[in-house]
Amino acid sequence: MKKSFLREAFFIFYHIALFEFFVVYPKIKILAYLCHMQLKNDLLLRAAKGEPVERTPVWLMRQAGRILPEYRAVRDSVSGFIELAQTPDLAAEVTIQPVDILGVDAAIIFSDILVIPEAMGLPYEMVEKRGPYFPNTIQSERDLKKLKIANGSHDLKYVIDAILITKRALNGRVPLIGFAGAPWTIFAYMIEGSGSKTFSKARAMLYTHPKLSHQLLQMITESTINYLKAQINAGVNLVQIFDSWAGILPPNHYDEFSLRYISQICDAITEVPKTVFAKGAFFAREKMGALNCETIGLDWNMGIAESRNMIGPNKTLQGNLDPAALYGNANEVEAATIAMLDQFKGTRHIANLGHGVYPDIDPEMVKVFVNTVKNYR
Numbered sequence: 001m002k003k004s005f006l007r008e009a010f011f012i013f014y015h016i017a018l019f020e021f022f023v024v025y026p027k028i029k030i031l032a033y034l035c036h037m038q039l040k041n042d043l044l045l046r047a048a049k050g051e052p053v054e055r056t057p058v059w060l061m062r063q064a065g066r067i068l069p070e071y072r073a074v075r076d077s078v079s080g081f082i083e084l085a086q087t088p089d090l091a092a093e094v095t096i097q098p099v100d101i102l103g104v105d106a107a108i109i110f111s112d113i114l115v116i117p118e119a120m121g122l123p124y125e126m127v128e129k130r131g132p133y134f135p136n137t138i139q140s141e142r143d144l145k146k147l148k149i150a151n152g153s154h155d156l157k158y159v160i161d162a163i164l165i166t167k168r169a170l171n172g173r174v175p176l177i178g179f180a181g182a183p184w185t186i187f188a189y190m191i192e193g194s195g196s197k198t199f200s201k202a203r204a205m206l207y208t209h210p211k212l213s214h215q216l217l218q219m220i221t222e223s224t225i226n227y228l229k230a231q232i233n234a235g236v237n238l239v240q241i242f243d244s245w246a247g248i249l250p251p252n253h254y255d256e257f258s259l260r261y262i263s264q265i266c267d268a269i270t271e272v273p274k275t276v277f278a279k280g281a282f283f284a285r286e287k288m289g290a291l292n293c294e295t296i297g298l299d300w301n302m303g304i305a306e307s308r309n310m311i312g313p314n315k316t317l318q319g320n321l322d323p324a325a326l327y328g329n330a331n332e333v334e335a336a337t338i339a340m341l342d343q344f345k346g347t348r349h350i351a352n353l354g355h356g357v358y359p360d361i362d363p364e365m366v367k368v369f370v371n372t373v374k375n376y377r
């Protein structure tokens with residue numbers, strides 16, 4: 001009798017324990033995870049999806065690094081940009097600085113578009129005051145054979161770790177933006193080996209070796225998709241593709257060697273909203289309206305009303321104050337920002353500059369820009 005009672009008690013206890021462990025505990029964990037992940041400010045995501053917003057969200061391209069003395073203090077504590085980007089705790093710290101100091105509505109993970117060539121087997125250096133430099137470049141089939149398709153979570157683990165730390169530290173205050181370079185812009189650096197006014201070696205390659213160009217662009221595209229998916233799994237809420245050198249291609253080459261690959265990326269990324277910023281691609285605006293993405297970034301040369309007509313009503317537009325407008329005094333910055341906001345008329349808009357903020361801009365003027373957007377109705 002006593003024995004069978006004990007057996008019964010053990011049996012019940014055993015099942016309760018099983019239920020707790022496999023049903024209740026995971027549910028609590030998932031709930032905690034969701035609560036933690038719930039964004040307190042999701043203006044950027046709602047604006048990207050075309051949902052109603054109380055006010056226009058605002059952030060700045062290249063807001064992490066460049067302008068803040070707080071950034072320079074962290075950077076001076078290590079050997080330079082690359083070590084900073086590869087130290088997840090520090091990368092997370094400088095990612096969050098603009099949220100704390102400038103009051104922007106989103107953070108963008110501190111890294112660089114050139115981590116992709118490195119993960120494919122082509123390392124870069126960052127030369128003080130001159131920019132990126134690749135000791136080896138791609139010139140032939142033989143060079144291409146040395147490259148591999150990058151695996152985002154393994155080859156770029158330091159970025160993924162920085163995202164995980166940033167998400168925890170942000171605690172849902174604002175969304176975190178992930179990013180990558182567009183395949184054409186990455187290709188341009190891999191062929192040219194450094195920045196250039198004309199990228200003539202990279203453009204020559206499209207004429208002299210079209211097949212090799214497509215092979216390399218396809219490898220970059222697949223690496224980029226892997227990388228963006230790894231960023232999304234780690235918690236980024238939106239991704240932006242930077243095609244910084246879009247504007248140096250003729251329209252037919254832009255279709256064939258850039259848009260085609262951006263389009264593959266947009267189709268492959270289905271988990272979060274996507275922004276495509278193609279600097280100088282005024283000639284491609286109609287086609288960009290047909291991309292499978294939520295937001296199109298405008299540079300400051302692109303007319304706002306004209307861009308809306310060409311891109312259509314079904315995309316959010318991001319931009320596009322001239323970065324040089326921030327050299328003005330507070331009244332001038334405010335007036336320029338209001339003039340820009342007036343033209344967007346509040347419809348599907350994310351406020352930003354028309355390109356990255358310039359390194360010698362006074363952070364106080366960035367605050368005037370941000371606060372003008374926040375107070376605008």
Ligand SMILES: Cc1c2[nH]c(c1CCC(=O)O)Cc1[nH]c(c(CCC(=O)O)c1C)Cc1[nH]c(c(CCC(=O)O)c1C)Cc1[nH]c(c(C)c1CCC(=O)O)C2
Nearest residue numbers: 061062063064065066081108110111112113131242244356
């Ligand atoms: C073309 C391009 C690059 N990198 C990037 C682009 C696309 C955007 C654009 O068109 O501006 C993108 C980028 N680079 C960096 C970020 C971090 C996040 C952000 O603040 O937006 C982002 C989004 C950090 C960085 N990338 C770089 C720095 C400066 C390094 C330093 O601290 O000295 C930072 C903070 C270096 C870099 N990296 C690159 C160049 C040409 C340079 C040198 C000149 C410069 O500062 O822009 C390549």
